[in-house]
Amino acid sequence: MKQNRKAQIRMAETIAVIFIFFVIILFGIVFYYKYSEITAKQEREELVEAKATQIILKTLFLPEVICSRGEAEPLLTCFDLMKVRAAKNVMEDKFGEYYFNLFPYVTITLTEVYPTEKEWVLYDKPKPESKNKDVSHFIVTLKDEMRSSKEGIFSFGYLTVEVYS
Amino acid sequence: MKCKGQMEMIGLVVIVILVTLGMLFISQFAFGEGPTKKIAKGEERAATAMMALMKTSTDCQAPNYEEDYDPMPTIGGNLIDDCALSTEFGSTYQCDGFDNSCDFLRETISELLKETFGMWKNHYEFHAYLMGSGDKEGELFAVIKDVNERGEEVGCPRERYSTEQPISTDKGLVRNVLYLCD
Numbered sequence: 132m133k134q135n136r137k138a139q140i141r142m143a144e145t146i147a148v149i150f151i152f153f154v155i156i157l158f159g160i161v162f163y164y165k166y167s168e169i170t171a172k173q174e175r176e177e178l179v180e181a182k183a184t185q186i187i188l189k190t191l192f193l194p195e196v197i198c199s200r201g202e203a204e205p206l207l208t209c210f211d212l213m214k215v216r217a218a219k220n221v222m223e224d225k226f227g228e229y230y231f232n233l234f235p236y237v238t239i240t241l242t243e244v245y246p247t248e249k250e251w252v253l254y255d256k257p258k259p260e261s262k263n264k265d266v267s268h269f270i271v272t273l274k275d276e277m278r279s280s281k282e283g284i285f286s287f288g289y290l291t292v293e294v295y296s
Numbered sequence: 297m298k299c300k301g302q303m304e305m306i307g308l309v310v311i312v313i314l315v316t317l318g319m320l321f322i323s324q325f326a327f328g329e330g331p332t333k334k335i336a337k338g339e340e341r342a343a344t345a346m347m348a349l350m351k352t353s354t355d356c357q358a359p360n361y362e363e364d365y366d367p368m369p370t371i372g373g374n375l376i377d378d379c380a381l382s383t384e385f386g387s388t389y390q391c392d393g394f395d396n397s398c399d400f401l402r403e404t405i406s407e408l409l410k411e412t413f414g415m416w417k418n419h420y421e422f423h424a425y426l427m428g429s430g431d432k433e434g435e436l437f438a439v440i441k442d443v444n445e446r447g448e449e450v451g452c453p454r455e456r457y458s459t460e461q462p463i464s465t466d467k468g469l470v471r472n473v474l475y476l477c478d
Binding site (some may be wrong): 284289 | 307404
């Protein structure tokens, strides 16, 4: 009888240990699941952000809109508004396929903040049925030779890239 | 008796393994991807914003137009120099609605930063230090900081990304510093 009781106690002990062990394992699994969920979300965000950065860089160095100075090096982070006005139609209508390979499913907008407030949509190709978009901004200079008789004026503005995912 | 000891040993080993795994997870969280990438991006954004600010043309005009004066003065190219000199000789450039180029500069830079970084919910601070003769350093105009909904100045008191654009003027070196933070 005494031995039987001792065996029961040991049995209960073993069950308790196994229970605690599984609880720890469960905690580990939940923790790992949450961790991988957060990591996946971060990676997805980073990927979209990297894509936006890549598109910003491509746009900044696009010969169609960059501020060139003859054979000299072009001005960095500067857009020539005379080129922008003309490029808009070319990019969307005439060579749509070429630019789609360069910027798939994005909207690129150029905004002038000072001295006047204006906006130009350089490229607009929203992804059908897309619900998420990542918006990135980049401050740039806009050169307009039509507004001044001498060398043109430099405006303050920004580039907006909306990446659809 | 010997068997019980062995069982306890195994239990201990299992606990040690679990604790080690837990520590590994925690260390991954604590020492994961550092903020280096973020800092580089923040500094890049600050640098391009400063470049664009300095290059911006304004409507200010020189009273008696001469060859030396730019008909479309820029913030970095003409007005900062003019502001530094204005404390002694007064402003050469006339900016509509402002007594001197320093007031115009402060108002314009403040507005430009508000309409960009302010709109994107980024905090910022803009300083223009005038380095006079010797080590003496003074503010060219009052510090520009972003404001919150209650109208209080916030700025970047702690972690921040910065860029600097020094401009040489006849009065001394002007250090323009832009701080950005999230």
